[in-house]
Amino acid sequence: MTSTLLRGRTLSFVRWPQTIDDHSAWRYEEDGGLLIRDGRIVAAGAYADVEKQAGEAAKKIDHRPHLLLPGFIDAHVHFPQMQIIASYGAELLDWLNTYTFPEETKFANAQHGRRIARLFLDEMVRHGTTTVAAYCSVHKASAEAFFAESHDRNMLNIAGKVMMDRNAPDGVLDTPQSGYDDSKALIAQWHGKGRQHYAITPRFAITSSPDQMEMAGALCREYPDLHMQTHLSENHAEIAFTQELYPWSRDYTDVYEHYGLLGKKSLFGHCIHLSDREADALSDSGSVAVFCPTSNLFLGSGLFDYQRFRRRDKPVRIAAATDVGGGTNYSMLRTMDEGYKVIALNGEKLNPFQSFWQMTRGNAEALSVAEKIGTLDEGSDADIVVLDARATPAMRLRMETVETLAQELFLLQTLGDDRTVREVYVAGRAAKSDMAI
Ligand SMILES: [Zn+2]
16 A cells, blocks of 8 residues: 655644634644645654654655645635636626626536636635635536546535526526436536535525525425535625515514525535624524635625634634635735735734634535534544645745744735645545646
8 A cells, every 4th residue: 555755844734723822723733744644634742753653665855944734625616716816896786697697608508617617616726726616617517527527536525506596697597406306416517426415505694585595495304414505794885786586574684494405514604794693693503604815805895804703702613715716816824915905994803823723624614514524633534735834035034034824924925826736636646736727
């Protein structure tokens, strides 16, 4: 059995770091080793100790002086939007009508879906992201393309065909019945196949009729172990329109509550303008609010109140995500850099350890996959990112004055991007150096 022994500075989190000095919240080895066998980490710790367990035949790869972390996790992203990222001049509903819906009609063509799925996962790996929770288009073929590509690469990904049956062009509409049937067929075909996870994915309340929302709720009841992902409370016009479409609802969250869509594996993108009642409802059900800073800034949607959600008597579980193509960068480093600024505008701080916890273990916990990924612990899948804090001349110069790990992490987050990512391992396989580009 071949095994691989990685050497470098290893950093992995045990829990949320309360402060910048909360050393017991993470494990850091200045000269660390990770022994990988069959796609899993089978030993982790000081290199000298791990080397003893490796045996003569192990392939040794020395990444010193770079940092080895668990691969980044992106909790909300739209793979069919690669060709509309960086489109000018719209708020949410205009953005959808002008750019998103016309673009997503292209995914009726299965060949187009396969091409973009391949390029999308290339881009993710290039940026150090090894797991995503992805929205496909309404077309069943788009989800088939995504899962086929993901399975070929042995990536742990969560994805689903979008369900949407109104308030959009015909080319991106299903019906309550076809949305239900296609979702079921995809679940049967892909959920649990290798590392693939299916997410029931009603796009949001505006594009689903009450009948379709019933069907989404029925799927959640039939498959209680599956994820559910949708959008919630992103912008004021969206909230007002939702209120018109569901006049009986107490608030936006109540619509999803009514159809049984809240729960521990439910991921709600944005959650910017929630009332206390809505935040309580998310908290009581264990639902997850997904923070998408670059998207929220780009579309002018508002400022996610990260620290308030954490601090409240009924805390809300939080994930972080790029939300490409409303988001403006594929990198989780760039995302948390903008996240830091959003939190700063709310008069708060997010320290670098908290930030890197969020990108790795925090997102793994929020997606309920922390027993598999998000750490470098023994038994974890070997999804690993290798980061070089001297990747550019400006970073190299700044590193001359960096004295602590916290400072180095903050530099990586503030100036880092895909150039910072030296290598990426997906289930133990070197995936970045494997790519053609
Ligand atoms: Zn989104």
